Amino acid sequence: MATTSAPGTEFSADLGAAVAAEGEDLPPGIGPWKLAWRRLRRNKTALFFGGVFLVIVALSVLAPVYSHDIAHIGYADQNIDKPILIAGKKTYVLDPTGIPIGPTWHSQYLLGADSDGRDVAVRLLYGGRNSLEVGIIATTITMVLALILGVWAGFFRGAADATIGVILDSIWAYPAVLLGIALGATLAISGINLGIFKIEGTSLYVPAVVVGIVYIPYVAKPIRGQVLTLREREFVDAARQQGLSNFRIMFSEILPNVASTIVVFVPLILANAILLEAALSFLGAGIKPPNASWGTMISDGVNTIPAAFHNVLVPGIMLVLTVMSINIFGDGLRDALDPRSKVRIAH
Amino acid sequence: MARFAVRRLLSMVMVMIIVSVLTFVVLIKIPGGDPGQRLAGRSATQAEIQQIETKYGFNKPIYIQYVNTMKNIFTGQAYSYTQGFNVLDEIKAGLPATLSLAIGAGTFWLLASIAVGTLAAVRAGKYTDRLLTVLAMAGVSFPPFFLGAVLLYFLSYKAGIFPLGGYVKFTTSPTQWFWHMVLPWLTLSVLFIGFYSRVLRSTILDTITEDYVRTAHAKGLSNRQVMVRHVLRNSLIPIISLWGLDIAQVIGGGAILTETVFNLHGVGQLAAESIVRLDIIPLLAIVLLTAFVVVALSAVVDIFYAYLDPRIRLS
Numbered sequence: 001m002a003t004t005s006a007p008g009t010e011f012s013a014d015l016g017a018a019v020a021a022e023g024e025d026l027p028p029g030i031g032p033w034k035l036a037w038r039r040l041r042r043n044k045t046a047l048f049f050g051g052v053f054l055v056i057v058a059l060s061v062l063a064p065v066y067s068h069d070i071a072h073i074g075y076a077d078q079n080i081d082k083p084i085l086i087a088g089k090k091t092y093v094l095d096p097t098g099i100p101i102g103p104t105w106h107s108q109y110l111l112g113a114d115s116d117g118r119d120v121a122v123r124l125l126y127g128g129r130n131s132l133e134v135g136i137i138a139t140t141i142t143m144v145l146a147l148i149l150g151v152w153a154g155f156f157r158g159a160a161d162a163t164i165g166v167i168l169d170s171i172w173a174y175p176a177v178l179l180g181i182a183l184g185a186t187l188a189i190s191g192i193n194l195g196i197f198k199i200e201g202t203s204l205y206v207p208a209v210v211v212g213i214v215y216i217p218y219v220a221k222p223i224r225g226q227v228l229t230l231r232e233r234e235f236v237d238a239a240r241q242q243g244l245s246n247f248r249i250m251f252s253e254i255l256p257n258v259a260s261t262i263v264v265f266v267p268l269i270l271a272n273a274i275l276l277e278a279a280l281s282f283l284g285a286g287i288k289p290p291n292a293s294w295g296t297m298i299s300d301g302v303n304t305i306p307a308a309f310h311n312v313l314v315p316g317i318m319l320v321l322t323v324m325s326i327n328i329f330g331d332g333l334r335d336a337l338d339p340r341s342k343v344r345i346a347h
Numbered sequence: 348m349a350r351f352a353v354r355r356l357l358s359m360v361m362v363m364i365i366v367s368v369l370t371f372v373v374l375i376k377i378p379g380g381d382p383g384q385r386l387a388g389r390s391a392t393q394a395e396i397q398q399i400e401t402k403y404g405f406n407k408p409i410y411i412q413y414v415n416t417m418k419n420i421f422t423g424q425a426y427s428y429t430q431g432f433n434v435l436d437e438i439k440a441g442l443p444a445t446l447s448l449a450i451g452a453g454t455f456w457l458l459a460s461i462a463v464g465t466l467a468a469v470r471a472g473k474y475t476d477r478l479l480t481v482l483a484m485a486g487v488s489f490p491p492f493f494l495g496a497v498l499l500y501f502l503s504y505k506a507g508i509f510p511l512g513g514y515v516k517f518t519t520s521p522t523q524w525f526w527h528m529v530l531p532w533l534t535l536s537v538l539f540i541g542f543y544s545r546v547l548r549s550t551i552l553d554t555i556t557e558d559y560v561r562t563a564h565a566k567g568l569s570n571r572q573v574m575v576r577h578v579l580r581n582s583l584i585p586i587i588s589l590w591g592l593d594i595a596q597v598i599g600g601g602a603i604l605t606e607t608v609f610n611l612h613g614v615g616q617l618a619a620e621s622i623v624r625l626d627i628i629p630l631l632a633i634v635l636l637t638a639f640v641v642v643a644l645s646a647v648v649d650i651f652y653a654y655l656d657p658r659i660r661l662s
Contacts, residue, residue: 045481166361166365169642173366173641174366174634175596175601175641177604178599178601178603182370185625186373186377187377189378189385275488279603282492282604284622284623295492298493302608306504306505309500312497320485320488320489320490320493327484328484331484
């Protein structure tokens with residue numbers, strides 16, 4: 001994971017100038033958000049992939065319906081010794097040597113079985129639910145904490161900035177996956193216990209918290225850089241002259257100006273959070289069995305190569321499709337909101 | 348310049364101390380319970396547990412535990428109790444494979460992303476650029492463990508072109524070494540090529556509008572000369588500094604996923620196996636050493652940057 005920090009952290013939210021440079025014919029007085037929406041609407045690729053993502057979300061949310069009404073099997077139900085009826089034929093989902101069947105293209109075992117005789121399609125949808133849930137919670141944690149730390153450090157500078165800077169640098173020093181598995185492994189033993197706030201070690205929220213912490217510096221640093229320049233601007237001086245408190249200035253003067261950065265970062269972090277969750281689960285430090293996750297499904301599938309490759313291919317394609325659609329939509333969103341931006345993130 | 352270097356090195360030492368404390372707290376203290384018991388594994392005898400407790404000072408105050416843990420790791424006295432190996436020796440044994448992966452893949456992804464990024468920038472807005480953008484987006488969306496499994500299945504199992512994973516020492520057989528490394532290099536590189544080429548593309552597009560580029564055109568240089576001597580030379584700086592940090596991460600075992608899928612027995616795979624066995628000491632050592640390598644190299648990169656660009660020293 002790395003972001004371009006050195007030349008790229010100061011970015012302008014100067015939408016007007018950027019638009020003027022493009023020579024668009026625009027009605028006077030159009031707001032920046034409306035402008036961004038106009039640009040996004042014209043980017044058909046981004047909209048298409050945004051739609052793909054929504055479809056994946058909808059399918060994942062409907063996982064219990066699919067499991068109950070179509071496949072008639074739960075995500076953890078094994079079916080090892082009983083044959084099932086597929087197109088009127090009795091079929092065992094595992095052959096005598098334990099090799100699972102491939103896609104049946106019927107309502108039961110639509111995408112085949114895994115090596116424990118579970119329905120891959122059902123697990124795929126439940127895995128999507130878990131992956132998306134972890135991704136969304138993690139992104140929320142990252143964005144909220146990064147926003148607080150970044151604005152605080154940039155606004156107060158001095159000792160606060162130095163302290164926060166050292167914390168962020170320390171998190172940054174670890175490769176994302178390595179920090180993730182270290183935290184994931186230990187928190188799975190102990191759970192999380194902060195007094196009123198308790199999480200069991202096997203809970204979904206453990207990987208969510210882990211992934212959320214890992215990405216904080218990647219967002220907090222650019223926000224800090226932006227706040228550092230914003231606080232010197234005239235409108236902040238004006239607010240100070242009017243006697244507004246620091247908190248008011250941060251909330252009503254600074255925050256609206258970093259809003260577009262935040263919006264740009266959400267899809268980037270979401271995509272990376274889903275990837276990191278999958279990686280942690282793949283390594284056994286993320287979502288715990290019997291809960292399904294695309295990462296654990298691929299990890300199970302790798303053990304059955306080459307006999308049942310669909311066990312790798314199905315969750316893998318779904319994972320790539322999800323992450324790619326978020327990335328492409330996010331790229332379009334960034335172009336729309338901040339055409340000259342330098343916000344970047346990757347591994 | 349010297350002042351900047353000293354300041355940067357001091358902050359490096361501070362981050363290293365904090366990182367070591369954090370790593371210790373996360374891996375030894377957060378799980379709770381008796382750390383001696385946890386390190387010793389399930390089948391340990393009472394005497395063994397007591398021996399570990401004395402060695403790491405788990406019955407003493409927390410700062411002594413911390414100092415003892417660091418001392419054991421850095422003097423090569425740390426052992427995996429469940430597996431019975433010396434942690435530092437095991438890390439050293441994994442280094443050749445990890446270095447092979449890092450250097451080979453690093454060279455490949457740097458050259459490939461310069462080519463792809465430049466092409467996309469030169470053709471900005473055209474069909475080639477859009478295609479490369481989508482490909483880059485696909486690249487950064489492919490997790491190495493999935494891409495690696497797909498390549499292994501189709502190119503090794505099905506087509507039989509490449510070996511089924513594993514690592515062969517360079518000194519044993521250079522050709523076999525190369526043949527075993529091709530797929531891991533490719534797998535690890537895809538992600539970085541996608542990312543770096545996007546960064547390079549937008550840096551080039553920013554640089555092209557600079558005055559000195561117009562001057563270069565005005566004095567009659569060909570497009571190619573302007574691109575290579577003036578635009579690319581300046582646009583490569585952020586890429587190179589990113590590259591330094593990413594290489595540091597891979598050397599430290601950050602390529603856990605690629606190493607695991609291809610069974611390279613490198614440092615990263617050691618970390619992955621330690622997770623599965625809940626073997627804390629090797630994991631602690633790897634996480635700590637990796638973070639140190641990354642922190643040290645990022646200080647070097649910053650100082651080098653400041654040397655190249657005097658404006659940084661003053662800020």
